[in-house]
Structures are given as C-alpha cells and as structure tokens.
Amino acid sequence: QSVLTQPPSASGAPGQRVTIPCAGASSNLGGNYVYWYQQLPGRAPKLLIYQNNQRPSGVPDRFSGSKSGTSASLAVSGLRSEDEADYYCAAWDDSVRGPVFGGGTKLTVL
C-alpha cells in the first residue's frame, strides 16, 4: 500500500491529452512539493517534473504538472508512442520524515 495514491493504468490515443492523478494527505502533498518520474520499460526512472510544475532541461513541454491541496496531477498532451511508460508521483512526507511514492500508473498509448 503506497502512501500516495495513483490509478494503476491510464491510456489515450496518439495526439490526445491524458491526465494522471496523485492523491495524498496533509503530511505530504498538503505542504510539500510533488515530483513526477517516468520509467520506460526496463529502464531507471527519470525526473520529469520537480517542485510541482517545473521541467528539467530536456523534458518536452508536452509534460506539465500541477498541485492543489492534497492532490496533484501530471498531464501529457500530444501523446506519442514513446510516452508509454510507468509514471510515479513522489513527495516529502512530514510523518515519515522522508520521500514517499505513489504506486505508479502505467500509461498505454492506444
């Protein structure tokens, strides 16, 4: 059971926009930044979004993040086949006194 809650799967057709939600609590998303990671099949995770909505250099602007209260979401617009991956949200948790992850969402491009 992960501290942050994500749906196990999401899907969309090429070119469409998909949103992946992440639900938390006051001890994590409620007062701390959310981070998003993309894990391509057989690869290490990669930082996709940091501090709620910032993109590291090299991440396409098709990826965007937002946070409101104890919920956050990752949006992927203009879906491409190479976006098929597992996506994880994470945040610092004041109770755990460390980072916690969501269970991950497998994104399928139809």
Added chain:
Amino acid sequence: QVQLQESGPGLVKPSETLSLTCTVSGGSLSPFYWSWVRQPPGKGLEWIGYIHYTGETNFNPSLKSRVTMSLDTSRNTFSMNLSSVTAADTAMYFCARERAFDSWGQGTRVTVAS
C-alpha cells in the same frame, strides 16, 4: 553531467547482509544528498534512505533497523548495507542524487536466495 553506477553482488543468501556501492562520476559528492531506492519485481518504487555529503543520514522507518549508509569522498562513492535480508528484499536497487532523485543510476538487480 553527473553519472551514477551501482555495483554489488547479484545474489545474497537469506539472513546475510546486502552491500551495494554507487560510484559517482562527472561531479562531486559535495554538497548533495545521495539516496537509495528499490523496486521489487513488478512493483513500485520504495525509498530506502539517504546520506548527506556531511555524513548525516535518514532512513525509511520500515527499514531503519537494518540499514546503514556511508560515503567515501576519496573515491567519490557512497554505499549501503542492508542486514538480515529475506526474499522480500529481492529487488532492483537504484542509487540517485538528492532527495528529489534528479539523477539515477541504471540499477542493479539483487536476488535473495539460498
């Protein structure tokens, strides 16, 4: 661009200690935090702990009693020990930079079996 590379045994016997090292190239250990994250087969990510370049450590409460971490600035490496391993510790182990995990190693697969 910083690069991280995990190393260690791929097979550990139950009740023994798992020892992994992460070699950092293209950058210094200072002034960063250095983390370990694991992923059991077919499952999600779990934070194990981190060590600051000053030596400060912090561990996941669920693993705290079995984990130690250290760093070697002369070799630009940091290490993790996980004691009394069981089959539940079988996973891909990743090292990463910072508590936000902004750079990752490729991971090393560890199997706990006799």
